[in-house]
Amino acid sequence: MGTSTDPPGPSPAPFRQDIPSLEGEIYMQTFAAPGAPRQNPITLVRGEGMRVWDDQGHEYLDFLGGIAVNVLGHCPPVLVKAIQEQVATLIHTSNLYYTVPQLELGKLLLDHSVLDKVFFTNSGAEANEAAIKLARKWGRLHRNGAYEVITALNSFHGRTLATVAATGNRHYQEPFDPMPAGFTHVPFNDLEAMRAAVTDRTAAIMLEPILGEAGVIPATRDYLQGVRRLCDEQGLLLILDEVQSGMGRTGTLWAYEGYGVEPDIMTLAKGLAGGLPIGACLAKEHAAVFVPGDHGSTFAGNPLVCAAGRAVLQEILDQDLAGNARTMGGRIAAGLRELQSEADAGIKEVRAAGLWTGVEFETEKATDVLNRCREAGVLVNKTSGSAIRLAPPLIVTAEDCDQFLDVFGRCVTP
Ligand SMILES: Cc1ncc(COP(=O)(O)O)c(C=O)c1O
Structure with missing residues (x-):
């Protein structure tokens, strides 16, 4: 001990x-x-x-x-203070109302990334669910009903049915077969395999820039840049799952910065509120195709978690x-x-x-x-x-x- x-x-x-x-x-x-x-x-x-x-x-x-998750360590004073103040002011309202912490966290995320719009969630899996729904809606609108998402073998995208189907690991899927349709898996860091997997049905490619649950396996720069080019050539969305790699973990605020690649959609969770449950799905304007009624969540983005997220992100920025x-x-x-x-x-x-x-x-x-x-x-x-x-x-x-x-x-x- x-x-x-x-x-x-x-x-x-x-x-x-x-x-x-x-x-x-x-x-x-x-x-x-x-x-x-x-x-x-x-x-x-x-x-x-x-x-x-x-x-x-x-x-x-x-x-x-x-x-x-605990990106600022345990019970950091700046986070404790933000949570204590917010918990004594306003904890939850529902998304029928505006709240200041949610607006401020949203603005901060967009000001410090290449994405234009945000949808808050409660977890990483839910952020990826939102991304997959966006890809499907986008495929319906802009790619003749394409709906498939290509992901990597040995990836990890979550435990809900759609995200476990996206996850390239049969171990997590098998007890719950049949898996929802619409996912194809290819070896990681193999651009030719990715190219070969694209069909008329493909709407998006979803990748972790660095495979986390597989044991911290980074994409090569050539690979991620090649995948970006492939998406541009074929008219596909690139979704980067930065649930684990985001929030400064890899030495830049978002891992994509280190690769010189911009995603169309990025998902976050884990460290975003330093330990409170939160996630976010961010998208560029052209990929942010949800309209009222398409998606929602009772708790997501409530003032408490957003006040925590705002404090955490600001501290990461202020303290480099x-x-x-x-x-x-x-x-x-x-x-x-x-x-x-x-x-x-x-x-x-x-x-x-x-x-x-x-x-x-x-x-x-x-x-x-x-x-x-x-x-x-x-x-x-x-x-x-x-x-x-x-x-x-x-x-x-x-x-x-x-x-x-x-x-x-x-x-x-x-
Ligand atoms: C890359 C990645 N995506 C998604 C998830 C799922 O996040 P959550 O457990 O918050 O649903 C994880 C969790 O480990 C993850 O590492």
């Missing part, structure tokens, strides 16, 4: 029941098998900055950040946290590559995009590394039996990176 220190402020009393058995009793079994622990069998009760504490008072350096992601990401990647040169570390590949890193091992040792890291007071996660993913908050410092590298180095060697 990590250093046992007192968490800042009062801590809730430890939860005294056997939690894995309680899990089997009360939850649908989506995160752990009956009686088995979750990937990290600890109960977190408090967080501050880069650190969280469990109910036993153990401290952890958080190098996962709620899977790329994308710049910090570049610098600190470089430090982590350099340290990991040094570690890779030590034969007994067993590291096959280090894949990095700003503060987003995949470490591929030569053997199936990711679970062991993850457990050892946690016991040494560092939280990471695994995307497969052989790959660890890091997505620390964008506020990470050089000292945090060095602490991480020190612990990780000890946990990968036998």
Whole structure:
């Protein structure tokens, strides 16, 4: 376990029941098998900055950040203040009314991206649902009823029926077959395969610029630029799913900036409100084809989540946290590559995009590394039996990176 220190402020009393058995009793079994622990069998009760504490008072350096969500770290004062003020002012109204936080967040997103219009959602899957609906409507209006969306094998776009059908991984789809029609999957980073998959029925190509759930696998520059050209030649929409890659994670505010490619539609979620549930589907004018009645959501874009999103995005811009992601990401990647040169570390590949890193091992040792890291007071996660993913908050410092590298180095060697 990590250093046992007192968490800042009062801590809730430890939860005294056997939690894995309680899990089997009360939850649908989506995160752990009956009686088995979750990937990290600890109960977190408090967080501050880069650190969280469990109910036993153990401290952890958080190098996962709620899977790329806690971009400003845990309970950052600027976010706490924004939420506290908004929660005491106006929480929810429905989209039958205008609210200032929603207008301001929308304006901020559009002012700092190449997109022209926004539709707010509650999650990444819903943002992608909106994008898929836009593509279908656009195909109906502008491409003779074309409705298919081509996506990449090993992609991840969400868990709703349409987004799981878009996701290029049979594992997530099979229990729910038959999948909704209208999706084709091709190998990632293979422009010829993409070209060959385009037909009269194709309305859009939807890609993550960097495959996140597959273990942080970046598109090559030639590939993404080639896909953009293909869309232009064939008259297709390019949808970039920046749910995980957006908000400064890769060292630019949006990953597309690093590729010199502009999407017609971009989807966001995860870090957008620093931990409150929000998503957004942004589109260029020509692709923003919804009309009243086409789409909607009860909670989406409510004043509380939008006030949080506004505070988070403003802080990322004001503090140049994308710049910090570049610098600190470089430090982590350099340290990991040094570690890779030590034969007994067993590291096959280090894949990095700003503060987003995949470490591929030569053997199936990711679970062991993850457990050892946690016991040494560092939280990471695994995307497969052989790959660890890091997505620390964008506020990470050089000292945090060095602490991480020190612990990780000890946990990968036998
Ligand atoms: C690239 C990408 N798209 C979509 C999603 C789905 O987002 P959510 O879990 O908020 O529905 C995820 C979640 O991991 C993701 O990484």
